[in-house]
Amino acid sequence: MSSYITRAVTDDGSARIIFADTTKIVADAAAIHQTSKTMTAALGRSLTAAALMGSLLKDKDNTLTFQLNGGGPAGKIVCVSDYKGNVRGYAENPQIELMPNGAGKLDVGGAVGKNGNLTIIKDMGMGEPYVGMCPLVSGEIGDDVTQYFATSEQTPTICALGVRVNQDHSVKSAGGFLLQVLPGADDAIIDQLEANIRLIPSVSAMIAEGAQAKDVIDSALRGIEYQPFDEFDIGYVCTCGRERYLNALAGLPEKDLDELAAQDGPVEACCHFCNNKYQFDIDEIRRRKAEMQ
Numbered sequence: 015m016s017s018y019i020t021r022a023v024t025d026d027g028s029a030r031i032i033f034a035d036t037t038k039i040v041a042d043a044a045a046i047h048q049t050s051k052t053m054t055a056a057l058g059r060s061l062t063a064a065a066l067m068g069s070l071l072k073d074k075d076n077t078l079t080f081q082l083n084g085g086g087p088a089g090k091i092v093c094v095s096d097y098k099g100n101v102r103g104y105a106e107n108p109q110i111e112l113m114p115n116g117a118g119k120l121d122v123g124g125a126v127g128k129n130g131n132l133t134i135i136k137d138m139g140m141g142e143p144y145v146g147m148c149p150l151v152s153g154e155i156g157d158d159v160t161q162y163f164a165t166s167e168q169t170p171t172i173c174a175l176g177v178r179v180n181q182d183h184s185v186k187s188a189g190g191f192l193l194q195v196l197p198g199a200d201d202a203i204i205d206q207l208e209a210n211i212r213l214i215p216s217v218s219a220m221i222a223e224g225a226q227a228k229d230v231i232d233s234a235l236r237g238i239e240y241q242p243f244d245e246f247d248i249g250y251v252c253t254c255g256r257e258r259y260l261n262a263l264a265g266l267p268e269k270d271l272d273e274l275a276a277q278d279g280p281v282e283a284c285c286h287f288c289n290n291k292y293q294f295d296i297d298e299i300r301r302r303k304a305e306m307q
């Protein structure tokens with residue numbers, strides 16, 4: 015079953031919720047990067063957050079880059095989403111494993127670390143990209159995204175993220191939501207949302223138990239009239255290709271090309287996001303460089 019996003023808004027316009035089931039995306043990421051259980055959760059939560067945030071972009075050539083740099087053993091985690099929530103991502107150290115934390119859960123906070131920042135880069139396809147940054151709260155990622163919205167965006171937002179990994183390392187469930195209070199919101203609705211959030215079980219647990227978007231949204235918006243807004247499929251999508259790498263290599267200074275030429279065999283480039291490998295002959299790179307000048 016494919017991953018998907020469902021969005022809903024309360025009838026009075028006080029709040030909206032963006033829900034994603036990312037089980038298939040996280041399973042694809044785990045297969046590409048051969049992640050440890052803890053890193054399946056860390057990368058999976060990051061991909062889910064990036065997909066949710068990306069789906070709020072306005073135009074089809076907009077992209078959102080989600081970067082976690084917490085100083086922990088996971089190293090940097092980078093995810094990129096398009097405006098529809100299609101994502102790709104990688105972690106510097108996808109195979110590191112940690113002991114479960116004190117609560118018996120996968121220690122995502124320990125892997126990510128909390129001595130650093132969450133950086134969000136929104137590229138609107140023209141001019142300087144928007145860059146927002148906030149210090150990490152816990153490295154558990156959901157809390158960090160909530161904090162990011164509190165400090166960098168005008169919309170008060172709660173982010174919940176969850177990934178469940180089976181004993182055999184397969185992905186049992188993954189998903190999350192952004193619950194946002196919109197300008198001019200009714201105080202009574204805000205009180206109701208706060209009460210609901212205190213009661214809601216973990217998103218990954220709900221998805222693992224077979225919950226669909228409607229079940230999770232019903233829990234978050236309990237007691238509030240709302241309408242589904244839209245729903246669409248999302249996936250793990252890499253945008254790399256041979257041409258893109260050939261152009262990047264052709265853009266290197268002459269000195270670097272001389273160094274590549276001095277090495278044995280073809281020039282190889284590997285995509286961080288999907289692990290596809292591309293091979294080039296140095297003459298091919300030089301021909302492209304000549305064409306570009």
Ligand SMILES: [Zn+2]
Pocket residue numbers: 252253254255285286287288289290
């Ligand atoms: Zn790729």
